[in-house]
Amino acid sequence: MLGSINLAEFVKADKVFDFEKFEKTVRISVKALNEVLDEGLPLHPLQEQKDSVRDRRQIGLGIFGLADMLIKMELRYGSKDAIEICELIGLKMAYAAIDESSNLAEEFGIFPKYNRNAIMQSAYWRRHTSTDNRDRVLAFGMANSQLLTIAPTGSLSTMLGVSGGIEPIYANFYERKTESLHGRDEYYKVYTPIVKNYMEKFNLKDVxxxxxxxxxxxxxxxxxxxxxxxxxxxxxxxxxSSTVNVPNNFTVKQVEELYMYAWEKGLKGVTIFRDGCKRAGILTTPSKAGSAEKSVEQILPRGMIIKADDNCIGKKRTLTTGCGTLHCEAFFDQDTGDLLETYFSKGSQGNCNNFMIGLSRMISLSARGGIDIYSIVDQLKSCGSCPSYAVRSATKKDTSKGSCCPVAIGNALTDMYEEFINEINEDYDDIKPKSDKQSRKKNLMNPCPQCGEPLAFEGGCNICKSCGWSKCD
Incomplete structure (x- = not known):
């Protein structure tokens, strides 16, 4: 059972952190999470889940809005003063949570798997109890085997307009694009709430x-x-849950040094995100030239073939050709929109069907080798006319658009691709071809499936700053 406290709400007018109010909030939150835990216990579908929740009574109280809190206190994230205040807040949080869990144990009893000897030997427990409450905790035990965790809080922080988890603010402002208001692409700035409020308060014109x-x-x-x-x-x-953002020019050696430094500092784990990676989809920030930076298109080395995993979306078209029915299936990467696999099958057996199987494999290989779908379709449309196709088109007039099977397949692939891109709300003006012989690049690699805006990678999860959607929810 998870819950989080917004640290930004505990900064007083004199820029001092309100420890008394914070401790009360921690105690209330521990009680609340225990009540929700009891309420949800019978709702678990499996008996094993019910047993685990009842036997260990794990809750996960955490925080978010840390970056906003530090800004309100005029402390730079990562500075010595910021580290010291976080040390005090973390200590107070752990102390209050342990003490309140002991109070609940006194009132309602310990969790069934409670082990007094293990608690006494725990360095964490000794570090976060004092002589005032240690004997009482040992006497009455604990109501919970786990108390604190820091989750990504993507939806919560977006909804309240503050930073998530222990992350710094992602950017001072983001680039948004609109064309419906002006009939053309127009970019404008959307400032992070705390930045916007500060700039308005002090009448600043630029970040x-x-x-x-x-x-x-x-x-x-x-x-x-x-x-x-x-x-x-x-x-x-x-x-x-925490993500270290690094620039695109971050080297393999630097990544090694980062992991070693994290190990030296005692981190249980660390996630890094390198700007410009294939699964980026991060919000655009201004370049040095002042224009919005576009997502970097992944260019595969010559001879490299990517694997088509199960994380893809399929489309299907049933075509009518000169020889009868042709089933055409295409599978796309749900994050990038790239074509990954095709499967073609005729309603009949023989050489024509074998040709379709071979063609589908070659198209799949080309797509996974980095050839964009419009270059593939351009080659398919360069094929000539098929006599059977022409006869049926003239007599029955029920054939699919094209002059032969490869041309019809090309038209079907284009249709399925644009339908797929439209479903994930990608900008159509950026994906429509200027001509049939021009290949196209995508403007957005990882849009929000709910509103279509770019996703940000924070706290180990893709989140949307516009509507609050989170892949981790």
């Missing part, structure tokens, strides 16, 4: 005027990012 404590995921040094996670790791008894 370059912001104080130095407005740092973003792209500009933050990874050492500071890992230091922040390591501080919270000391006070969290379960897991932390």
């Amino acid at each position: 370059s005027e912001l104080p130095d404590y407005f740092v973003t995921a792209q500009t933050l040094d990874y050492h500071e990012r890992i230091k922040m996670q390591s501080i919270w790791q000391k006070h969290i008894d379960a897991s932390i």
Whole structure:
């Protein structure tokens, strides 16, 4: 059972963190999560799940809005002062959660799998109890085997307009594009709420005027990012969802150094995200020239064939050709929209059907080798006319659009591809070809399946800053 506390709400007018109010909130949250846990216990479909929840009573109280809190306190994320305040908050959170779980154990009893000796030997427990409550905790036990975790909180943070988990703010502003209002592509800035409020309050005209404590995921040094996670790791008894963003020019050697540094700082795990990777789909930020940066198209080395996994979406067309029915199936990558596989089969057996099987395999191989679908279709449409196709077109007039089977297949692939792209709300003006002989590039690699806006990769999960959709929910 998960729950999170918005740290940004505990900064007082004098830029001081309200520890008293925070401790009360932690205690209330622990009680609330235990009540929800009891309420949901009979709703689990499997007996094994019910047994596990009842025997261990695991809850996961966490935080979000950390970056907003630090900005309100005028502390730079990753700085020495920021690390020190997070140390105090994490310590207070763990202390209050353990103490309140002991209070619940006194009132309702310990969790069935409670082991007093294991608790006494736990370095985490000793570090987060004091002489004031240690004897009482040992006397009454604990109501929960797990108390704290930091989840991505993608939907929560987007809904409330604050940063997620322990992440820094992703960017000071994002680029949005509209064409419906002006009849043309027009880009405009959407500022992160705390940035927008600060700029309006102090009448700033550009983000370059912001104080130095407005740092973003792209500009933050990874050492500071890992230091922040390591501080919270000391006070969290379960897991932390967190992503270290690195630039596109980050080398293999630097990745190795990052992982080693994370290990040295005692992290249980670390996720890195390199800008410009194939499954990027991150929100666009302005380039040095001032225009919006487009997602980088993945270019495969010559001879490299990617694998078509099960994570793809299929489309089907039934075509009528000069020889009868032709079944045409195409499968697309649901994240990038790329064509991955095709399957063609005739209603009859023989050489014509064998040709279709061979053609489908060659198209699949070309697509997985990095050839875009419009270059493939261009080659298919270069085929001539089939006598059987021409006769049936003239007599029965029921053939699919084309002059032969390959041409009809090309038209079907184009139709299925554009239908698929339309379903994931990609911008049609960017995907329509200027001519049949021109290949096209996609403008968006990973759109939100709910609203079509670009996704951001934060806290180990793809989230939408526009509508709050999260792949982890």
